[in-house]
Amino acid sequence: MRYAHTVERVRAAEESLMRRLPEGALMQRAAAGLAATCLQLLAGGAERGAGRRGRGSRRVYGSRVVLLVGSGDNGGDALFAGARLAARGVRVTAVLLAGERTHAAGSAALLGAGGVLTQDQAAGLAQLGRADLVVDGIVGIGGRGGLRDSALPYVRAAERAGVPVVAVDLPSGVDADTGEVAGAAVRATVTVTFGTHKPGLLVDPGAQYAGVVRLVEIGIEPGPAAVEALQHADVAGLLPRPTAESDKYRRGVVGIAAGSDRYPGAAVLAVSSALHGGAGAVRYAGPAAAEVVRAHPEVLVTQGGPKAAGRVQAWVVGPGLSDGPEAERTLEEALAAGVPVLVDADGLRLLARRGAAPRAELLLTPHAGEAVALLAGAGVEATREQVEGARIGYARRIAELYGCTVLLKGSTTVVAGPDPAAPVRVNPTGTPWLATAGSGDVLSGLAGSLLAAGLAPVDAGSVAAYLHGLAARTVGEGPVTAAEVAAALPAAWRGVTGAA
Numbered sequence: 030m031r032y033a034h035t036v037e038r039v040r041a042a043e044e045s046l047m048r049r050l051p052e053g054a055l056m057q058r059a060a061a062g063l064a065a066t067c068l069q070l071l072a073g074g075a076e077r078g079a080g081r082r083g084r085g086s087r088r089v090y091g092s093r094v095v096l097l098v099g100s101g102d103n104g105g106d107a108l109f110a111g112a113r114l115a116a117r118g119v120r121v122t123a124v125l126l127a128g129e130r131t132h133a134a135g136s137a138a139l140l141g142a143g144g145v146l147t148q149d150q151a152a153g154l155a156q157l158g159r160a161d162l163v164v165d166g167i168v169g170i171g172g173r174g175g176l177r178d179s180a181l182p183y184v185r186a187a188e189r190a191g192v193p194v195v196a197v198d199l200p201s202g203v204d205a206d207t208g209e210v211a212g213a214a215v216r217a218t219v220t221v222t223f224g225t226h227k228p229g230l231l232v233d234p235g236a237q238y239a240g241v242v243r244l245v246e247i248g249i250e251p252g253p254a255a256v257e258a259l260q261h262a263d264v265a266g267l268l269p270r271p272t273a274e275s276d277k278y279r280r281g282v283v284g285i286a287a288g289s290d291r292y293p294g295a296a297v298l299a300v301s302s303a304l305h306g307g308a309g310a311v312r313y314a315g316p317a318a319a320e321v322v323r324a325h326p327e328v329l330v331t332q333g334g335p336k337a338a339g340r341v342q343a344w345v346v347g348p349g350l351s352d353g354p355e356a357e358r359t360l361e362e363a364l365a366a367g368v369p370v371l372v373d374a375d376g377l378r379l380l381a382r383r384g385a386a387p388r389a390e391l392l393l394t395p396h397a398g399e400a401v402a403l404l405a406g407a408g409v410e411a412t413r414e415q416v417e418g419a420r421i422g423y424a425r426r427i428a429e430l431y432g433c434t435v436l437l438k439g440s441t442t443v444v445a446g447p448d449p450a451a452p453v454r455v456n457p458t459g460t461p462w463l464a465t466a467g468s469g470d471v472l473s474g475l476a477g478s479l480l481a482a483g484l485a486p487v488d489a490g491s492v493a494a495y496l497h498g499l500a501a502r503t504v505g506e507g508p509v510t511a512a513e514v515a516a517a518l519p520a521a522w523r524g525v526t527g528a529a
């Protein structure tokens with residue numbers, strides 16, 4: 030598991046550790062890690078530079094690095110790292126954005142190592158035009174709001190230079206706790222973050238600005254995480270594995286109530302993905318029964334609603350369900366079954382119309398537009414853009430309002446459970462190629478299968494999102510169809526369990 034902690038926790042852990050260490054020790058640890066990444070990039074990147082010391086050293090010596098330095102310790106880190114680079118023969122110029130308020134010891138260290146400080150805008154911009162690498166030490170976890178106007182000309186010049194940008198702790202302008210970007214932010218090639226990940230580095234839009242994130246351990250122990258991201262080993266540990274005693278019922282039977290005369294395809298996709306998602310059997314209830322059996326003869330079908338379908342361990346209700354009394358009845362019957370229920374797509378709009386009532390057994394899987402409808406159903410106004418800009422907060426909010434688990438889809442999928450003290454899971458495997466019609470139906474079928482196999486809603490949702498992203502990548506870097514993603518799920522599954 031990868032963990033991310035709030036600024037509040039990082040600060041508390043830093044204070045507690047600093048009391049036990051000599052002054053400046055933590056900053057030196059941070060600066061050493063930061064300088065190591067800069068040297069690696071100057072030497073030709075992690076892959077190309079490794080093992081070719083001679084050539085790498087020549088590229089480092091005499092190369093030009095510009096530090097963008099703000100008023101706080103984030104700038105201090107940049108200055109101390111700059112001093113380390115200067116000691117290796119790098120020509121380092123620090124552009125001071127905050128004049129006299131710059132970290133004094135850091136400035137002295139850089140000057141002592143042969144670096145240059147400037148407060149002159151024209152000189153700073155000229156240096157950026159010649160730089161081989163730029164370090165963003167404008168602001169770190171002390172930042173509030175987006176980048177200030179005074180920093181913009183430098184950030185734009187760094188972008189124009191087209192050289193690697195290394196963000197110190199997090200890209201300036203990204204909110205550390207939420208990933209929100211109010212206005213402009215630095216676009217980093219690599220972010221070197223200290224002590225723990227920050228939530229804003231793992232969730233869009235912030236994650237899009239962070240580039241590759243490297244964690245430098247500095248010894249802090251920040252306690253409970255605010256955000257966590259599954260890795261292969263975690264997923265392998267959560268995936269159900271049949272044993273000698275298993276039969277199809279014990280492995281879990283998932284019911285799919287999806288599709289309509291208008292949208293039979295959603296039913297076929299959700300069923301296909303449920304079949305590939307590890308359930309012992311799949312039951313289908315709805316008007317697309319004929320299409321479903323034609324595509325998947327192993328499915329038990331009924332033309333009626335969930336009540337007519339027989340026993341299942343979890344229901345998936347909503348994809349392609351359409352609107353109207355029949356759809357409403359379908360949702361009612363699934364909710365009345367007394368088993369975990371995943372509600373998606375049209376089911377979410379129907380649920381929102383009923384208003385929010387706490388139901389711990391629900392897993393809701395909205396995209397931003399459906400999230401807006403759910404919020405409205407609970408009397409909260411928000412726009413799609415607001416939801417997309419502050420994904421963690423809105424997923425938590427809906428989970429709290431509906432007293433259940435919420436998987437908010439999109440560029441970063443996040444899963445929040447009903448317990449506000451528990452960490453939110455963010456999915457690290459997503460790919461924008463998944464933004465294709467029907468891909469959400471595939472996610473629902475898979476998550477439903479996992480629910481039926483007995484996974485808790487937060488695990489079912491986050492494991493499904495993980496495999497869904499991997500499956501799309503397994504198909505290849507390029508366009509994928511939803512049906513291809515469903516078909517690639519077993520390969521993604523094997524990739525995870527085989528690697529663990």
Ligand SMILES: NC(=O)C1=CN([C@@H]2O[C@H](COP(=O)(O)OP(=O)(O)OC[C@H]3O[C@@H](n4cnc5c(N)ncnc54)[C@H](OP(=O)(O)O)[C@@H]3O)[C@@H](O)[C@H]2O)[C@@H](O)CC1
Pocket residue numbers: 039040042043055056059099100101102103104106167168169170171172173174175176177197198199202223224247249
């Ligand atoms: N915690 C740890 O374990 C360790 C932390 N370390 C490092 O310390 C960093 C945190 O340092 P920090 O506390 O000095 O805050 P920091 O981010 O430099 O900003 C401070 C000043 O910026 C200003 N400012 C605010 N918003 C702004 C904006 N949008 N745009 C521009 N300026 C803005 C604001 O001043 P203002 O101008 O508002 O008076 C504020 O006072 C952390 O990220 C890490 O790099 C490591 O050294 C080792 C271990």
Ligand SMILES: Nc1ncnc2c1ncn2[C@@H]1O[C@H](COP(=O)(O)OP(=O)(O)O)[C@@H](O)[C@H]1O
Pocket residue numbers: 374396437438439440441442459460461462463464465466467468469470471472497
């Ligand atoms: N930009 C993106 N990056 C990564 N994944 C995305 C992106 N946009 C959408 N997705 C994923 O694609 C799927 C789309 O689901 P959904 O919006 O329900 O589409 P549909 O209704 O067509 O099935 C979700 O899993 C979502 O997380």
Ligand SMILES: [K+]
Pocket residue numbers: 103165166167168169196197198199200201
């Ligand atoms: K920064």
